[in-house]
Amino acid sequence: MDVQIEIQLIAVIVAIACAIPGVFLVLRKMALISDAISHSILPGIVIGFFITEDLNSPWLILLAALTGVITVVLVEAIQKTGLVKEDTAIGLVFPALFSIGVILIAKNANDVHLDVHAVLLGELAFAPSDRLLIGGVDVGPKSLWVMGIILMITIGLLLTFFKELKVSTFDVGLSAALGFSPVVLHYGLMTISSVTVVGAFEAVGAVLVVALMIAPAATAYLLTSDLKKMLVLSVIFGVTSAIGGYWIAHLLDASIAGSMTTVLGIVFMMVYLFAPNKGLIAVLYRQKQQRTEVSLLTFLLHLNNHEEETERHVKHLNEHINWQQVRSKTVLDLAQKNNLIAINDQIVSLTQKGKEFTELALEYIITNKDENIEHMKDDFFLFRG
Numbered sequence: 432m433d434v435q436i437e438i439q440l441i442a443v444i445v446a447i448a449c450a451i452p453g454v455f456l457v458l459r460k461m462a463l464i465s466d467a468i469s470h471s472i473l474p475g476i477v478i479g480f481f482i483t484e485d486l487n488s489p490w491l492i493l494l495a496a497l498t499g500v501i502t503v504v505l506v507e508a509i510q511k512t513g514l515v516k517e518d519t520a521i522g523l524v525f526p527a528l529f530s531i532g533v534i535l536i537a538k539n540a541n542d543v544h545l546d547v548h549a550v551l552l553g554e555l556a557f558a559p560s561d562r563l564l565i566g567g568v569d570v571g572p573k574s575l576w577v578m579g580i581i582l583m584i585t586i587g588l589l590l591t592f593f594k595e596l597k598v599s600t601f602d603v604g605l606s607a608a609l610g611f612s613p614v615v616l617h618y619g620l621m622t623i624s625s626v627t628v629v630g631a632f633e634a635v636g637a638v639l640v641v642a643l644m645i646a647p648a649a650t651a652y653l654l655t656s657d658l659k660k661m662l663v664l665s666v667i668f669g670v671t672s673a674i675g676g677y678w679i680a681h682l683l684d685a686s687i688a689g690s691m692t693t694v695l696g697i698v699f700m701m702v703y704l705f706a707p708n709k710g711l712i713a714v715l716y717r718q719k720q721q722r723t724e725v726s727l728l729t730f731l732l733h734l735n736n737h738e739e740e741t742e743r744h745v746k747h748l749n750e751h752i753n754w755q756q757v758r759s760k761t762v763l764d765l766a767q768k769n770n771l772i773a774i775n776d777q778i779v780s781l782t783q784k785g786k787e788f789t790e791l792a793l794e795y796i797i798t799n800k801d802e803n804i805e806h807m808k809d810d811f812f813l814f815r816g
Contacts, residue, residue: 457652475532476532555635589662647666676690
């Protein structure tokens with residue numbers, strides 16, 4: 432098989448394997464834990480090597496995964512004391528464990544190819560050179576098989592425990608009431624996350640592992656509130672960014688991992704800006720719309736309380752309510768478009784529709800202080816601000 436194809440296959444498998452647990456980490460507001468795991472598993476890798484003296488031993492993955500779970504346990508134990516928050520606990524635990532791993536390497540493995548640079552950065556370009564031989568037969572890159580097996584296990588567990596994961600992610604209390612153990616599910620997810628991180632470590636390094644685990648999920652989160660769609664979108668974003676990043680690196684003769692991470696960042700930024708509902712531009716537009724509608728409601732209530740023409744003159748908006756001319760025109764235009772007011776000789780009057788809306792809105796505000804009136808606007812407004 433061509434080396435380029437093998438590199439892209441490894442990247443795609445890693446992207447899918449990271450995207451699945453990444454969705455649940457993002458939804459559980461535990462994105463930082465992936466970074467903590469990706470660094471704190473170093474002592475597990477080192478201890479596994481000391482025991483087996485073989486960098487290819489599966490014990491390295493198992494012990495590293497165990498270290499990842501220990502990281503989560505320590506973070507939660509510190510957090511539960513109530514003295515520090517989760518981000519602080521993470522900042523305390525993973526540097527300590529990572530430093531232990533660095534010291535173990537420096538003291539006991541100086542003559543072995545187990546260095547911090549290789550662990551942190553990884554290099555996809557070299558992944559195909561590490562071949563898996565079965566009975567003397569070359570069956571392909573070892574990373575492809577390792578990540579393929581991890582991916583199959585992850586998909587199998589996802590299909591088996593999807594309902595339980597979904598319930599425990601969104602409502603821990605309901606999960607416990609239904610007989611699902613939130614603790615078991617939580618540590619199961621952390622174990623899968625740890626195993627995935629360790630499996631991808633040698634091929635892509637910690638930086639790209641974290642990016643592939645969090646960026647696609649965060650991007651998908653901005654586009655949908657449906658868990659299944661979020662999983663699918665996360666996988667799509669991860670795969671397309673991995674392939675796109677590879678070809679950009681190929682054209683620019685740059686770092687593959689760096690290019691993939693950059694593409695992930697660009698994709699996230701585009702969605703962050705232009706997502707239909709949660710994007711920054713949509714949010715800013717909605718806030719502007721809401722401010723205009725609040726001003727409109729204020730003006731309608733003012734008209735409803737005053738019969739004198741001086742209080743209902745167009746210029747009153749500028750002279751007495753202290754609105755800028757642009758804001759005044761925006762409010763008047765919106766009210767007219769919705770047939771809430773009529774303007775004759777610069778005097779503003781409520782229409783029948785305007786009176787009905789204003790009276791209902793006033794009554795609703797008085798009797799439902801903690802509720803908004805968006806549904807009433809939907810009933811009365813043909814055009815929103």
